[in-house]
Amino acid sequence: MHEMSLVSGVLDAVLPVARDAGAARVCQVNLRIGDMVEVVPDALDFAWECLRDEDPLTAECELSFTEVHPRSRCLACGEEFDHSRFHVRCPRCGGAETRLLQGREFDIVSIEVETPDDEPGAPDATHDGVDPAIPAAAPPASHDTGR
Numbered sequence: 001m002h003e004m005s006l007v008s009g010v011l012d013a014v015l016p017v018a019r020d021a022g023a024a025r026v027c028q029v030n031l032r033i034g035d036m037v038e039v040v041p042d043a044l045d046f047a048w049e050c051l052r053d054e055d056p057l058t059a060e061c062e063l064s065f066t067e068v069h070p071r072s073r074c075l076a077c078g079e080e081f082d083h084s085r086f087h088v089r090c091p092r093c094g095g096a097e098t099r100l101l102q103g104r105e106f107d108i109v110s111i112e113v114e115t116p117d118d119e120p121g122a123p124d125a126t127h128d129g130v131d132p133a134i135p136a137a138a139p140p141a142s143h144d145t146g147r
């Protein structure tokens with residue numbers, strides 16, 4: 001089931017944003033999921049409940065999503081039409097050459113966070129020892145010029 005990796009990707013995207021915003025915790029994450037992604041809602045919920053506990057910021061976070069129904073454009077006649085996940089054929093000319101316009105998205109629409117309001121304007125002096133983005137100078141490659 002690919003829900004685990006989808007949820008993992010969502011958390012990877014949400015957590016840095018929440019930290020940057022100084023969030024005390026993330027309350028809710030809202031997604032848009034196209035039907036073509038073929039997400040099983042129960043499996044998504046299960047993956048979410050497993051993985052959200054891995055960080056205290058999201059441990060009580062709710063996941064909500066809206067479904068996006070597939071829509072395509074016929075390459076022969078230009079007709080745009082909604083269709084099911086499996087049946088993609090132009091209703092006007094019967095053409096099967098189509099381009100998907102929507103229905104394959106997996107987007108984070110918004111996240112709702114709770115900030116610690118007991119310390120208004122608290123300086124974010126709580127770095128945890130991670131030095132941001134200073135790559136170690138790479139030693140010059142030592143080519144063996146002998147042979």
Ligand SMILES: [Zn+2]
Binds near residue numbers: 091095
């Ligand atoms: Zn057509």
